[in-house]
Amino acid sequence: MKVIRSHEFTADRAWGALDIATMNGITTRLHWTNEPYKWHTNDGEEVFVVLSGQVEMLYKQQGEVCAELLNAGDIFYASVGTEHVAHPKGEARILVVETQGSV
Template sequence: MKVIESSKFTAERAWGALDICVMNGTSCRLHWTDTPYKWHVNDGEEVFAVMDGVVRMHVRDADGERTVTLNAGDIFHAQAGDEHYAEPVGAARILVIEKAGSV
């Protein structure tokens, strides 16, 4: 058993992660960042839960590009193939659940 105080987690670099566990091929990682990620497409589904801070999630689809603001407690779900990137507003802590080894 482990208890993780997510509000106290920091990393040495943006998008540094604390590996929490891998369950049946699905990884659960806590990330700390103060820098946007890049546009990307996951090869599987991804659940993105903001634990602390504010994150602007940029998404592209057939209808164009849009931005959704996620606050602490908000959850974003991306299907495989959804193009997106996360832009924190200041520092943020994000719990990411996805297929182990996904980029």
């Protein structure tokens, strides 16, 4: 049993993470960042939950770049093959659920 106070979590670098759990090959990680990630496509599905801050999520749909502004409590689901990149607006804390070892 453990309790994680996500609003208190920080990392020593952008996208630093706290591993919360790995269950049946699926990882749950808490990330802290203040910088964009990189364009990528995950090996499987991804659930991306903004816990604090704002994140502009850019993704490609039929070759076109689309954008959604995600606020605390918002969830982005990336299906297999969805190319995407997260751009935080200042500091953000994000819960990511994805296949173990995914990008």
